[in-house]
Amino acid sequence: MPNGNLELKKAGLKVTLPRVKILEILESSDTRHLSAEDVYKALLDAGDDVGLATVYRVLTQFESAGLVLRHNFEGAHAVFELNDDEHHDHMVCTETGDVIEFFDDFIESRQKEVASKHGYDIVGHSLVLYVKPKQSS
Amino acid sequence: MPNGNLELKKAGLKVTLPRVKILEILESSDTRHLSAEDVYKALLDAGDDVGLATVYRVLTQFESAGLVLRHNFEGAHAVFELNDDEHHDHMVCTETGDVIEFFDDFIESRQKEVASKHGYDIVGHSLVLYVKPKQSS
DNA sequence: CTAATTGCAAAAGCTTTGCAGCGCA
DNA sequence: TGCGCTGCAAAGCTTTTGCAATTAG
Numbered sequence: 346m347p348n349g350n351l352e353l354k355k356a357g358l359k360v361t362l363p364r365v366k367i368l369e370i371l372e373s374s375d376t377r378h379l380s381a382e383d384v385y386k387a388l389l390d391a392g393d394d395v396g397l398a399t400v401y402r403v404l405t406q407f408e409s410a411g412l413v414l415r416h417n418f419e420g421a422h423a424v425f426e427l428n429d430d431e432h433h434d435h436m437v438c439t440e441t442g443d444v445i446e447f448f449d450d451f452i453e454s455r456q457k458e459v460a461s462k463h464g465y466d467i468v469g470h471s472l473v474l475y476v477k478p479k480q481s482s
Numbered sequence: 483m484p485n486g487n488l489e490l491k492k493a494g495l496k497v498t499l500p501r502v503k504i505l506e507i508l509e510s511s512d513t514r515h516l517s518a519e520d521v522y523k524a525l526l527d528a529g530d531d532v533g534l535a536t537v538y539r540v541l542t543q544f545e546s547a548g549l550v551l552r553h554n555f556e557g558a559h560a561v562f563e564l565n566d567d568e569h570h571d572h573m574v575c576t577e578t579g580d581v582i583e584f585f586d587d588f589i590e591s592r593q594k595e596v597a598s599k600h601g602y603d604i605v606g607h608s609l610v611l612y613v614k615p616k617q618s619s
Numbered sequence: 620c621t622a623a624t625t626g627c628a629a630a631a632g633c634t635t636t637g638c639a640g641c642g643c644a
Numbered sequence: 645t646g647c648g649c650t651g652c653a654a655a656g657c658t659t660t661t662g663c664a665a666t667t668a669g
Binding site: 456 | 554556573575576582584586588589592593596597598600601602603604605606607608609610611612613614615616617
């Protein structure tokens with residue numbers, strides 16, 4: 346019995362075929378950040394007949410359950426990634442679309458300080474650096 | 483002749499009524515961050531008959547011209563703010579919806595370092611802290 | 620006068636929802 | 645068996661676009 350099923354049960358979700366398949370795709374994809382459409386296409390490619398609406402529903406449920414994280418990089422559609430419980434931020438290459446993850450303790454703590462200075466506690470944050478390959482010229 | 487007109491001309495945009503009105507609304511609003519819909523309603527309230535499509539077009543042109551900045555706070559619609567050429571990031575209160583602007587030199591330079599470490603130059607960045615009032619309890 | 624701009628309505632994307640039928644526990 | 649889940653199609657939202665009429669310079 347695959348380990349993903351445990352997480353589903355723990356989240357109070359029935360272990361159904363669509364949910365298991367979607368979890369598998371998120372786990373096995375070599376691209377870590379996938380849109381609902383990406384997942385949907387991957388399902389079709391794998392010969393699994395799951396509706397796009399279900400993909401959205403399942404991803405949203407996964408998000409509520411803390412299994413995945415949803416990001417809204419610049420405007421367009423949302424992307425989802427498996428939540429490995431290790432917080433990180435993102436760098437998006439504006440030329441290739443590549444997504445690089447990074448974590449910086451200094452920035453993290455500084456954020457807390459800034460919020461605190463204004464009388465707030467941080468509930469969450471979103472930091473995305475839009476970058477381009479360094480010009481060696 | 484209002485000063486905003488200069489900026490329009492400088493941007494190569496004809497000084498039309500919709501554009502002037504929209505600029506005025508952005509300048510005079512006590513809420514600094516407005517959605518297209520907000521601007522549209524403000525126009526109607528002011529008795530100006532401008533189409534929503536025009537609001538979007540104008541705001542997009544303003545963005546291209548560097549007159550305004552567009553932000554995509556959590557999911558929903560985009561919000562626009564006048565570009566005062568002083569970069570800052572945002573804190574959004576999850577309870578009141580308040581938007582607080584802040585700037586932190588250390589975070590800024592640290593971002594550059596992180597990008598550089600990965601072989602990139604920063605083109606832009608988006609940092610939003612989602613916060614809630616500090617519990618004094 | 621001429622090209623830019625606007626308004627309206629329609630279209631486009633992404634995402635959500637209603638509902639009848641299907642499937643897990 | 646029963647309630648949750650799924651698929652399909654339709655609806656919802658924000659934003660964009662086509663086009664004829666209007667307007668700034």
